Amino acid sequence: MKKLILGAAVAMSSLAFAQQFGVKAGMNVSSLSTEEGLSDQGSKIGFNAGVFMNAPIATNFSIQPELLYSQMGEKYNQTIAGTTYARSRHLDYIALPVMFQYNATPAFYLEAGPELGLLVSAKNKYTNESANDTLAESDNYKDNLNGFNVGLGLGAGYYFTPQIGVTARYVAGLTDIFKDGQNSGDSVKNNVFQVGLAYKF
Numbered sequence: 001m002k003k004l005i006l007g008a009a010v011a012m013s014s015l016a017f018a019q020q021f022g023v024k025a026g027m028n029v030s031s032l033s034t035e036e037g038l039s040d041q042g043s044k045i046g047f048n049a050g051v052f053m054n055a056p057i058a059t060n061f062s063i064q065p066e067l068l069y070s071q072m073g074e075k076y077n078q079t080i081a082g083t084t085y086a087r088s089r090h091l092d093y094i095a096l097p098v099m100f101q102y103n104a105t106p107a108f109y110l111e112a113g114p115e116l117g118l119l120v121s122a123k124n125k126y127t128n129e130s131a132n133d134t135l136a137e138s139d140n141y142k143d144n145l146n147g148f149n150v151g152l153g154l155g156a157g158y159y160f161t162p163q164i165g166v167t168a169r170y171v172a173g174l175t176d177i178f179k180d181g182q183n184s185g186d187s188v189k190n191n192v193f194q195v196g197l198a199y200k201f
Helices: 002-018
Strands: 020-032 044-058 061-080 083-103 108-128 133-137 148-159 164-173 190-200
Touching (some): 044 083, 061 108, 061 190, 083 164, 148 190
Parallel strands (some): 020 061
Antiparallel strands (some): 020 044, 020 190, 061 083, 108 133, 108 148
16 A cells, blocks of 8 residues: 555555646637528637647656636628728637647647637627728627537647647537527537747746
């Protein structure tokens, strides 16, 4: 029993020692699944930024929980009588991805895992793109939307040095952004492709 306890203590201390912390930031290219009657939807550019911890859990495997500020939503254009109008939906989340990583080499990894999101802001904007003029902008309408978002992330990364790397991830939404009864059309889900830089301390 003493040997077992000692072995567990050594393993835990080794894991704690091996943990690495870091920061990351990058670009989001987000969209929403097709809503009924809106066939011209497109992608919206935003950003993500936050912190992470990476810890080994087995040979060639590690776990990386993150805390990110992530801008999602959509933007789509309509041309009426030669004038282009843009409608955009801005959805900002505090996201908690938990990625399980397979380290194929010391520098390159693949990852997959769930992402939970807390909605902190939701706004609509209507602009005249031809004249670069904002025609209307809504106040925060969070009450119509689900406060939580659940997604599944798949990605990869490569570290040029032990500290600096590039990351890429696609997160597919699993939950409807609308509360029950707030949208008469199909289920609407977040989707986002992320690329960026990571720095380990």
